[in-house]
Amino acid sequence: MNEIIDLDENSGVIICQAGCVLENIDKKLEGSGLMVPLDLGAKGSCHIGGNVATNAGGLRLLRYGNLHGNVLGLEVVKANGEVIDCLSTLKKDNTGFHLKHLFIGSEGTLGFITKVSLQCPPRARSINVAFLGLQNFDKVLKTFRKAKEDLCEILSAFEVIDSTSMEFAKETVGITSPIGDYPYYLLIETSGSNPEHDADKLYKFLDLVLVKHLALNGTLATEPAKVNAIWAIREKIPEGFKHSSVLCYDFSLPLSKYFDLVEDMRNHMGSLAKKVFGFGHLGDGNLHLQIEVNEMSKEVRDHVEPNVFERVKQMNGSISAEHGMGFLKANYLSFANPPSKVEMMRNLKSMLDPKGILNPYKVFPWTYS
Amino acid sequence: MNEIIDLDENSGVIICQAGCVLENIDKKLEGSGLMVPLDLGAKGSCHIGGNVATNAGGLRLLRYGNLHGNVLGLEVVKANGEVIDCLSTLKKDNTGFHLKHLFIGSEGTLGFITKVSLQCPPRARSINVAFLGLQNFDKVLKTFRKAKEDLCEILSAFEVIDSTSMEFAKETVGITSPIGDYPYYLLIETSGSNPEHDADKLYKFLDLVLVKHLALNGTLATEPAKVNAIWAIREKIPEGFKHSSVLCYDFSLPLSKYFDLVEDMRNHMGSLAKKVFGFGHLGDGNLHLQIEVNEMSKEVRDHVEPNVFERVKQMNGSISAEHGMGFLKANYLSFANPPSKVEMMRNLKSMLDPKGILNPYKVFPWTYS
Numbered sequence: 001m002n003e004i005i006d007l008d009e010n011s012g013v014i015i016c017q018a019g020c021v022l023e024n025i026d027k028k029l030e031g032s033g034l035m036v037p038l039d040l041g042a043k044g045s046c047h048i049g050g051n052v053a054t055n056a057g058g059l060r061l062l063r064y065g066n067l068h069g070n071v072l073g074l075e076v077v078k079a080n081g082e083v084i085d086c087l088s089t090l091k092k093d094n095t096g097f098h099l100k101h102l103f104i105g106s107e108g109t110l111g112f113i114t115k116v117s118l119q120c121p122p123r124a125r126s127i128n129v130a131f132l133g134l135q136n137f138d139k140v141l142k143t144f145r146k147a148k149e150d151l152c153e154i155l156s157a158f159e160v161i162d163s164t165s166m167e168f169a170k171e172t173v174g175i176t177s178p179i180g181d182y183p184y185y186l187l188i189e190t191s192g193s194n195p196e197h198d199a200d201k202l203y204k205f206l207d208l209v210l211v212k213h214l215a216l217n218g219t220l221a222t223e224p225a226k227v228n229a230i231w232a233i234r235e236k237i238p239e240g241f242k243h244s245s246v247l248c249y250d251f252s253l254p255l256s257k258y259f260d261l262v263e264d265m266r267n268h269m270g271s272l273a274k275k276v277f278g279f280g281h282l283g284d285g286n287l288h289l290q291i292e293v294n295e296m297s298k299e300v301r302d303h304v305e306p307n308v309f310e311r312v313k314q315m316n317g318s319i320s321a322e323h324g325m326g327f328l329k330a331n332y333l334s335f336a337n338p339p340s341k342v343e344m345m346r347n348l349k350s351m352l353d354p355k356g357i358l359n360p361y362k363v364f365p366w367t368y369s
Numbered sequence: 370m371n372e373i374i375d376l377d378e379n380s381g382v383i384i385c386q387a388g389c390v391l392e393n394i395d396k397k398l399e400g401s402g403l404m405v406p407l408d409l410g411a412k413g414s415c416h417i418g419g420n421v422a423t424n425a426g427g428l429r430l431l432r433y434g435n436l437h438g439n440v441l442g443l444e445v446v447k448a449n450g451e452v453i454d455c456l457s458t459l460k461k462d463n464t465g466f467h468l469k470h471l472f473i474g475s476e477g478t479l480g481f482i483t484k485v486s487l488q489c490p491p492r493a494r495s496i497n498v499a500f501l502g503l504q505n506f507d508k509v510l511k512t513f514r515k516a517k518e519d520l521c522e523i524l525s526a527f528e529v530i531d532s533t534s535m536e537f538a539k540e541t542v543g544i545t546s547p548i549g550d551y552p553y554y555l556l557i558e559t560s561g562s563n564p565e566h567d568a569d570k571l572y573k574f575l576d577l578v579l580v581k582h583l584a585l586n587g588t589l590a591t592e593p594a595k596v597n598a599i600w601a602i603r604e605k606i607p608e609g610f611k612h613s614s615v616l617c618y619d620f621s622l623p624l625s626k627y628f629d630l631v632e633d634m635r636n637h638m639g640s641l642a643k644k645v646f647g648f649g650h651l652g653d654g655n656l657h658l659q660i661e662v663n664e665m666s667k668e669v670r671d672h673v674e675p676n677v678f679e680r681v682k683q684m685n686g687s688i689s690a691e692h693g694m695g696f697l698k699a700n701y702l703s704f705a706n707p708p709s710k711v712e713m714m715r716n717l718k719s720m721l722d723p724k725g726i727l728n729p730y731k732v733f734p735w736t737y738s
Contacts, residue, residue, distance in 0.1 A: 321463065
C-alpha cells in the first residue's frame with residue numbers, strides 16, 4: 001500500500017497508494033521540480049490516505065490551498081467491499097456528482113481510501129522568513145492584510161505567537177525570542193520561484209511595517225539554516241507540552257475575534273490555570289489554544305469543557321479546525337452542527353456503511369451495529 | 370437573491386446570495402483589493418449560485434484553483450424545503466462530513482443553493498500577456514513545463530490555439546495572428562503583485578523560450594489595452610460559431626494526448642468536416658474540440674457521437690470538463706462513470722430528492738417522479 005503508481009510530469013499529477021508516507025511522496029517529486037501541496041509536522045510518518053481522510057490542513061494551506069482543491073481523485077472501498085473508482089487525474093471533470101469529496105475529511109467512516117491522485121505545484125526555489133515583534137493584535141491584523149497585498153503570491157505561512165506562548169516555551173524548552181520581548185510575534189514565510197524577487201519583496205515589506213510602526217522590531221532570514229532556526233521557535237512550542245500539564249485545543253475563529261478567546265479563557269480559568277496562551281496559523285484563522293494547569297483533574301476539565309466550545313460556537317468558530325472529531329469530540333457532533341446537517345450525515349453513514357463497521361465510534365457518538 | 374451579505378476584509382471572505390452576478394461580486398471586492406477567484410466569459414450575466422452548482426472552472430483555475438477549494442460555505446434548500454446550513458466562513462473546519470461539496474457541481478439536482486461564501490485572493494496589480502508561435506505540440510508541452518517553473522506563482526493562464534482554429538477565426542471573424550502563421554499558438558498570462566518583478570519574469574521567460582527554440586516567434590504585452598487585444602484573439606474564436614455550422618465539445622484530456630484527439634477526429638471525419646480544430650485551457654488539460662461542417666445533419670451527428678466520446682474515454686479523459694451533463698449529456702452518465710459511481714449517485718439523488726423534483730431530466734437520464 002505504499003507504492004507510487006504514476007507521476008505525470010507534464011501536468012504535475014501524482015497517483016499513489018494510500019499508505020505512502022507524505023515525505024516520501026515529496027521526495028519522489030523533488031527530481032521533477034514539484035512538491036506535495038501539503039506540509040505538516042508529521043510528514044515523516046503520516047500516510048497520504050490518512051491526510052485525505054482527515055482533511056489535513058497544515059502549515060501552508062494559505063498558499064497551496066486545501067485538499068478539496070488539490071486531491072484530483074480517490075479510489076475508495078465501501079463497507080460492502082465495493083470499489084468506488086474516482087481516481088481521476090483531471091483538473092476539470094463535470095460528469096456527475098463530485099463523490100470523492102464525501103470521503104475527504106470523513107475520517108474513514110464512509111469508506112476506506114486506497115489510492116489518491118494529487119495535483120502538485122512547482123517546488124519553491126527560495127524560501128525566506130521574517131520574524132516580527134508587535135504591540136497589539138490590531139497591528140497583527142493590519143500586518144496580515146499588508147502581507148497579503150505586498151507578498152501576495154509568495155506568502156506561504158503567516159503564524160502568530162503570543163507573549164505567554166513564548167514565556168511557556170522559554171520555561172519548558174528554553175526557546176527565546178531572537179528580537180526581544182513583545183506582546184505578539186509573527187513568523188511570515190515566503191516561497192517563490194525567483195530568489196532575487198522574493199528577497200526584494202520581503203525586505204521592502206519589512207521596511208514598510210517597521211516604518212509604519214506596525215511592527216516594533218523584526219529580523220529576516222534567507223539562508224536555509226537561519227530559516228530553519230526561526231521556524232524552530234514556532235515548532236518547538238508544542239514540545240513544551242511534554243514537560244507540563246497542558247490542555248490543547250485546535251479551533252478556527254473569525255480573525256476579528258481570534259485572540260478574544262484566549263483573553264476570555266484566561267479570565268474564566270482564574271487561578272485554576274497557570275497560563276492560558278495561543279499561537280497558530282493566523283493566515284487560515286486557525287488558533288491553537290493552550291491551558292497550562294498545575295494538575296490535570298476532573299474539576300479543571302469540567303471547568304474548561306464544554307465552556308470553551310460554547311464560546312467558540314458563539315464566536316462562529318469551529319471546535320475542530322484540523323484535528324477532526326475522532327473519539328474525543330464525537331459527542332460534540334450535534335453541538336457543532338445544526339440538526340439538518342447531522343441528519344444528513346446520519347443518512348450518508350447509513351447509506352454507505354449500514355452496519356457501522358467503518359472506523360466505529362469515530363465522528364458519530366452512536367453505534368450502528 | 371442578489372444581495373451581498375457580508376465582506377470580511379481581514380480574512381478576505383465574502384458571503385452573498387446565490388443570485389448575485391459574478392461581475393458584481395468582483396466589483397464589490399475591488400475596493401478592498403480583493404477579487405473573485407473565478408473568471409469566465411459570462412461573468413457579466415452568470416450567477417454565483419449557478420457557478421457553484423455547475424462547478425464552473427473558467428480561465429484562471431490554473432492560478433486560483435477550483436470552486437471546491439474556494440467555496441468556504443453554502444446554504445442549500447433541500448427538495449423537502451429543509452435548509453442545510455453549511456454557510457461557514459472558515460478555511461479550516463473538520464467537525465463532520467464536508468457536505469457542501471455534494472452540491473458543488475450537482476447541477477441543482479440535489480439541492481437549491483441560496484447563499485455562498487467564497488474566499489477571495491488579493492487583486493492582481495499587474496497583468497501581462499505573452500503570445501507565442503510554436504512548431505509542434507512537443508514544444509508546447511515543454512514550454513508549459515518551463516512556464517510552470519519560471520513563471521510559477523504568477524502564471525494565471527496558459528491557453529493554446531492550433532493553426533486551424535486561427536484559420537477558422539480569420540475566415541469567420543477576421544482575426545489574425547499578430548506574429549505570423551505557426552502550427553500552434555500560446556497565450557500565456559501572468560498576474561502578480563509587483564509589476565517590475567512580473568515583467569522581469571515574463572521578459573526572461575520569453576527570451577529563454579526563443580533562445581532555446583521552444584517558440585519560433587513571440588510578442589509581449591504589459592499595457593492593459595495591448596493585453597486585451599491579445600486576449601481578444603483567443604476570446605473571439607467562439608464568436609465565429611455564429612457564422613458557421615460547428616459542433617462544439619468541451620473535454621479534459623491527459624496532456625500527452627491533448628491534441629491527438631483533434632488529429633484522430635480529423636481523420637475520422639474525412640470529407641464530412643470542413644475543419645476540425647482545437648483550442649483551450651491547456652494549463653488545466655481542458656480542450657475545446659470543434660468540428661465545422663457544411664451542414665448540420667443527423668448523418669454528421671451520428672458520425673461524431675458517440676464516437677468522439679468513446680475516443681475521449683479511451684484516452685482517460687472527461688467528456689465534460691466544464692459544461693456539466695445537463696440535458697444534452699444526461700444519457701451519457703453511465704458511459705462516463707463506472708456502475709459503482711452511478712449507483713452511488715442514484716442513492717444520493719433518492720436520499721436528497723426522492724420525488725425527483727429538483728432540476729428534473731438533468732444529469733440523470735431517468736425520471737424519479
